Amino acid sequence: MKRRIFIDSFGALLPEGIAGPSGTRPWDAGQAGPHDVRRDQVLEKPYVNFGKLMLPDKLAFCAAAAALSRYAIADGQTAAVTLGIPAGSLSTDLRFMESVRAGFPGPAVFSATLPSSAIADIAIYFGLKGPNRVVAGNAASGLTALELAVSLLETGKAACALSLSVNAVEAADAAGPLLGPAADRLCRAYAFLLTTMPQPGGLGTEMEASFAAGDNGAAHACDELYFTDLVRLLTAQKSGRVVAASCDVAATLSLLKGP
Numbered sequence: 001m002k003r004r005i006f007i008d009s010f011g012a013l014l015p016e017g018i019a020g021p022s023g024t025r026p027w028d029a030g031q032a033g034p035h036d037v038r039r040d041q042v043l044e045k046p047y048v049n050f051g052k053l054m055l056p057d058k059l060a061f062c063a064a065a066a067a068l069s070r071y072a073i074a075d076g077q078t079a080a081v082t083l084g085i086p087a088g089s090l091s092t093d094l095r096f097m098e099s100v101r102a103g104f105p106g107p108a109v110f111s112a113t114l115p116s117s118a119i120a121d122i123a124i125y126f127g128l129k130g131p132n133r134v135v136a137g138n139a140a141s142g143l144t145a146l147e148l149a150v151s152l153l154e155t156g157k158a159a160c161a162l163s164l165s166v167n168a169v170e171a172a173d174a175a176g177p178l179l180g181p182a183a184d185r186l187c188r189a190y191a192f193l194l195t196t197m198p199q200p201g202g203l204g205t206e207m208e209a210s211f212a213a214g215d216n217g218a219a220h221a222c223d224e225l226y227f228t229d230l231v232r233l234l235t236a237q238k239s240g241r242v243v244a245a246s247c248d249v250a251a252t253l254s255l256l257k258g259p
Helices: 054-068 091-103 114-128 143-152 226-235
Strands: 002-014 017-020 025-027 080-084 132-136 160-167 188-195 204-211 238-245 249-255
Touching: 002 054, 002 143, 002 226, 025 238, 054 080, 054 114, 054 160, 054 188, 080 143, 114 132, 114 160, 132 143, 132 238, 143 160, 143 188, 143 204, 143 249, 188 226, 226 238, 226 249
Parallel strands: 080 132, 080 160
Antiparallel strands: 002 017, 002 188, 002 204, 017 025, 160 188, 204 249, 238 249
16 A cells, blocks of 8 residues: 655765755765764754764664754654664674673663664654654664554654664674674664655655565565665655565655655
């Protein structure tokens, strides 16, 4: 079944730079990619907790900030958050275990050892008090999170929904056996603000989305690069279609018009 919603804002941390409604800003000299993102590149105001964020939490927060820092959500009580995070909190879990073995368990690290911790600072800072959903560990986690965001809008459980897809693995863990051969080793983060109707100051880009069960015979890929294709269409203000498929879920995302 086809569903029609609107993308009112978006943000993304990509290997080539930081994308948002105003375009794509390349990484500064000395920055190697999303894991080097600074707070001032996505958020004008200081944020005291930023330096304490573990990598998944930092990438999720920065993608959200790129989408929301210049967008006013009318009612935070009805704003949902969904998150897809294929590798979960793997790197954070490993850092905590290292602190345990060293004899000094880190409470700050322990508090971030759940995949859902990546949405906590977003919800608090931006005042998003609606329902939230987290999908971790499966192929197309972000795509499933997007489908859940659309469902929350369709059922009236939220008036807007911030859908996030975050791949966050520290370089020290990228070659480890726990990820599996199909896992994405590059850090990326995407945020899409979805609404049932375009809001003042938003992009108002209409998207037609259809979701279906995945193909069990499909490759178990977790890179979710179809979101990069979607971001490029949004940045260029073009209509177009993005086809996404995995062993878990498949979707066709069509931008019907530019802003």
